[in-house]
Amino acid sequence: MSQHTSSTRVLVVGNGMVGHHFVDALCQQQMGAEITVFCAEPRLAYDRVHLSEYFTGKTADDLALTTPEHYQQQGVTFFTDTKVVEIDKSAKKVKTNHGDWFEYDKLVLATGSFPFVPPIPGNDQPHCLVYRTIEDLEAITDSAKQSKIGVVVGGGLLGLEAANALKQAGLETHVVEFAPQLMAVQVDAGGGRLLKDKIESLGVRVHTQKGTKEIVAGESCRYRMVFGEDDFLETDMILFSAGIRPQDALAREWELEIGPRGGIVINNQCQTSDPDIYAIGECALWNNFIFGLVAPGYTMARAAASHIAGGDDSFSGADMSTKLKLMGVDVGSIGDAHGRTDGALSYTYENQPKGVYKKIVVDGEQKQLLGAVLVGDTSDYDTLLQYALNGIELPEFPESLILPDSGEGKPALGADALPMTATICSCHNVSKQDIVTAIDSGNGSLPAIKSCTKASTGCGGCSALLKNVVDSELAKRGVEVKKDICEHFAYSRQELYHLIKVGNIRSFEELLAQHGKGLGCEICKPAAASILASVWNDFILAKEHVSLQDTNDTYLANMQKDGTYSIVPRVQAGEITPEKLIVLGEVAKKYNLYTKITGGQRIDLFGARVEQLPVIWEELIAAGFETGHAYAKSLRTVKSCVGSTWCRYGVQDSVGQAIDIENRYKGLRAPHKIKMAVSGCTRECAEAQSKDIGVIATDKGWNLYVCGNGGMKPRHADLFATDLDTDTLIKYIDRVLMLYVRTADRLQRTSVWMDNLEGGLDYLKDVVINDSLGIAAELEAQMQHIVETYECEWKKAVEQQESRKRFRAFVNSPEQDSNIVFVEERGQVRPATAEEKASLNDSQRIAIKELA
Amino acid sequence: MSEQKWKDICELTDLVDNSGVCALVNGEQVALFYLPASQSVYAVSNWDPIGEANVLYRGLMGSVGDTPVVASPLYKQRFDLTSGLCLDDETISIKTWPVRLHDKAVQLAC
Structure with a gap:
């Protein structure tokens, strides 16, 4: 109690994405604050935006945004499974559910939100779940194992994410939405209609304009959701995703100002009604608005951190435009998507056969872009967003911005048209001015600017725009835009080609010695190998060339995710004799290979281990096959x-x-x-x-x-x-x-x-x-x-002892890679998943056939 | 360090110039890379923690500045051959072993 040193004690309640971002932002301020984090969940912050990837094999560790070690290195104290239950504002201290008291100079509430469960009778039964935390996902996984049909209540952004999760878990999936359309906040009626068609074509049933009256026992399934008389849907599990509510209970109980419909009221510095207490993220109410997206939460976190450190960053609202992929469907929403501004006019383009819907909303004068809805094709999003955010005057025919390119090219939004305040990278909040400043302080290349400003290192969506801005600014300064292939050669590929041809250069070593520096890399080595092959056509596995090749070229086969290879013999023009077809079948059977017909009229044999490749090819060559170069840039x-x-x-x-x-x-x-x-x-x-x-x-x-x-x-x-x-x-x-x-x-x-x-x-x-x-x-x-000078590379490789040596799994042991495990599916092998590998015992594994 | 025992793994002739091979040492897969210009050998784990497969010895060897690296053949992340650190994701690193050339033998401390 009395050990108060001179450093500022900052307590952070909540360790979601925003709470964690605040910790990072405050550490970056380097004010020497003593930071303590209370996290109600059993683990530190993780990426909730990509939560559904948990069902496609990502683990809790993959989703983690930080680690205990990282916090320790930063000097951050943290308690997991710990809630704050009491705030003593006058003594400036808080109490946890374990009964411990902690004093603070500044208290930051980042308590987030909780899923809203509609008050439907029967909503509290088992297998009625919500979708927010990793623990929720674990419960959903358990429930899905005992279910065949699943329903998501709520057709908003999160609801569709949740439906995707159920579909990934293999359930027959339904979405029940009270409103007449999906994603009613972001998308207009026309876009909603197309979105529904697209999502239904992916096998998810969508029921709009349905309100659930009660949940009772079902006949063919566990539950029956009753919508009206004779109107019902049977399901084994129900996921509620009908919106979020700010988690403001603590603030409410200890009398901070709360909005009429919830949310902790904050000012532009993210201070609550008590100036030493801040609120950020989904629990905070700014200008009567809750921001349910991560980017505004991050901006609040930076503003609060800055204010605590004596800086002057502030939060002044946020653009709620979004671009995302829902179940593989591209959806974009910008600004006033519904055209609610007085006098607003709109242009709509719909292409039903292609499943594309685009609408732009403009002001009465047709000079300014107010909003946009894009479904099925979001390629215009970045350009439209720049128009909307920067008030750039629209071209003469605004519809040209969303109409298909008629061959004359769309009116290009030149980098010069953007004002200095234009945000280029919204993930890291980098403006055009920041980029210009970086260039003026000596960063003369795209990679340098990226590492200096962090632009385009988040989602990467702005990379083309960033390149345009950088190229145009460099050109203005008379800098020739460099086309260097990598750090080892100050030449483009075309220049290297000439150096090799004119200089009669026969190996990478010569090329590096005469024109490059360092050891080379994964970019220049394969490029040089390709040029050497195009010019001289030497054997690519010759001693001086072998270390240059990408792994597929080195092993003359295509590496798959588990480190095994696929083999594609050449079948000229797709014409093949019955005898050769039988050989392919027999070889595949003998070596237990998965077989599939390719798009190029050939047959692909999967699952060969590196040491099996030469033996398999010996048999194929004997039958008259030659390499198909499926592994090569050729x-x-x-x-x-x-x-x-x-x-x-x-x-x-x-x-x-x-x-x-x-x-x-x-x-x-x-x-x-x-x-x-x-x-x-x-x-x-x-x-x-x-x-x-x-x-x-x-x-x-x-x-x-x-x-x-x-x-x-x-x-x-x-x-x-x-x-x-x-x-x-x-x-x-x-x-x-x-x-x-x-x-x-x-x-x-x-x-x-x-x-x-x-x-x-x-x-x-x-x-x-x-x-x-x-x-x-x-x-x-x-x-x-x-x-x-053509030669079949495989024929040459199996004939030469020196190249065959490369195909040993281990230089000192005849054993095989024990991590390569197959299971059976549809009568063929496939790689076992990590979970399957962990659960299979030896007798269940499909034996890898011995070499002949 | 005094407790470390140098163990023969393979012959120098088993290595491939400017590239990798794999050895099995006490059940662990060790990727060995050889740089003939400086007579250097590097030993790192063969397990690619990002691609989740035993493939690193089949990656391309190169340099970033003065640091020798291997790029994973699966998703191209680069690993520092001396420290095991992943250059493209600083939260990830792979195991490394002390390794040396002794006469014509490649030896690992383990």
Whole structure:
């Protein structure tokens, strides 16, 4: 009681996300405060925003935001399982549920909120649960094990998160919402309708406009939720997620000012009615508003910490715009989403087949953006948010901001248009001014600015915008934007290519000695390996090259999550004899491999351990197979339809053409993977227009399409030339590919490469078709060299003792990795989960077959 | 340190230049990396605590500044080969062992 030293004693009640952020913020103030934390839960702060990931295998430790050791290092005293039950404001001390008293100079209430459970008769039975803490999740997991059907009451943001959790747990999942639509706070009626469709298509049943009258015993399930006469839903468990209420009981009982509908009243410094007591996060009421999101809570935490340390940060409200993914559905909401501002007008775009809904709300003058709703596609969110937050004047036709790009490009929001106050990174509250200041104090590159300002190190959603701002500010200062591949080489990939070719450099060691520094890294080594292969085409497992390869290239197979590999033999154009098909089946059976047909018309064999790879390949090679390069940045497959040989509509032999093309370009190392396809007629069954190189038969020859791709950001290929004969077709492909190999950036697909060529498609046509640079013959000759020096890497690897040594699991033991464990699913093996590994006894494990 | 016993694990010829191999030592998987330029050997746990699999020896070896590192083959996080610290997540580290070359043998203190 009497040991009061000169340092400020700060007690923090509650260790949720906001309480924890406050502790961090106060430690950063370095005022030497003596911090004591009381945490009612059995563990320290964890990430409640990503709570549903607990059901996809994340553990409590994964979700933890701090550790006891970390708090100890910071000198923070903490008590878990400890509640504060009494506040003595005049003596400035608090009492815990264990009966201990603690004195304070400053008291911070970060008690959060509790889930609201509607007063429905029968809501207090077993298997009627809430969703907020890890303990709640444990209870839900237990209950789910004894249930088949689960209902979430509440169709808001948290309710849909909870429904996702039930679905992950394998239950038939329903959402019951009192309002006529889902997410009524953030989304308007049109967006809500689409959201409901999308969520139902994912297998979750949504019941809107349903109020539960009582919960009684069910007939086919444990409970029956009664909505009205003859209107009911049977379920085994019920999760209430009908909103939150501020946890203000302590403040209420010890007479701090409370709002009429709850919440501890605070000012801009987050002080309550007692100036030595602060409240932050979901328990606090600012300007009659509770902020139920984490970002405003963090801002309050920083404001309170600053005020305690004598600083002048304050809390002046927060933007409640959100962008999130609910069950894989993108949802965004900005500002006045419902258009409630006087005189507001709106523009709506809806694309039902694609499941996209976008609305913007503007002022009567159509000059300012007031709000927006985005469902199914949130790619415009960042731009719209900048318009709304910074009051940037809208373009002449505001609808162009949400309409699909008609090819002329959307009006770009240049980095220069943003005011200095514009928030670029909202996770770390970094403004454009902060970035400009960082540049002016000598941070001349994107990584330096990121580490100095922390911008774009949270969710990463602002990374493109940040790059724009940085590039534009650097350009203004006359700084050339660096394209260095990494810290070891001050060159771009294209420059390295020239250094290697012109300097006749044959190994990474030479390249590093002549042009680089350090040891290299996971970026420059594979890039150099790829360039060396494109230029000289030496064996990639040769002694001087082996340490450069990514693991997939080193082991000539694709690493899977458990450290085993998958094997994809080449099946040219997807044509395979019954005999070869049987060999694949027999090999898979012998080595107990999981088999799956790939999207590229091949067969993937999964679950091979590293030491099994050479033995399996010996058998495959003996049967006439060769490597499929599925592991490499190189040509993967040439997909084909069956063509004129069989098809009633085919006009050319697409299979034969695809086989020839695949055999020509197999093994070509490139900046990224390359996919191709050949269709036998205009019906385009081989989907050639989604490939880097697409060929479509016409009655006069072949149409060539270039630079398309599927994947994360699909792009249609562009028509490059029409009605070509086969010789010209191959010539053009040779030239396009070799130019790509020479000039693209590392890991740049052909589509992005072409878009970045000055002049784009027209320039490419000029170089390839008209030979405007006079390099066509050289490009073809280089391709011919690659074609003529092709060797099957696997054939060479199994023949050479030195390369085979690499495939030992242990250099000093014949044992196998005991962490690789399989279980059976649908008649095949799959990797056991961590839980399964822990619970299986030896006899239940699927035996790993012995090597032949 | 005086109690430490140096134990032969494998031959120098078992190591791969500028890259990793794995040894089994008292039931633990130890990833061994070899830098021929400075004749240095590094020994760290083969367990990738982020990818949760025994794969680190199959990662790419490189440097960040003067620090030798390996990048996990699964999700590319980099680990300092001398301290075991993860450069991309300071809350994570992996076990390291004292290791040396003795004649043509690779020896671990354990």
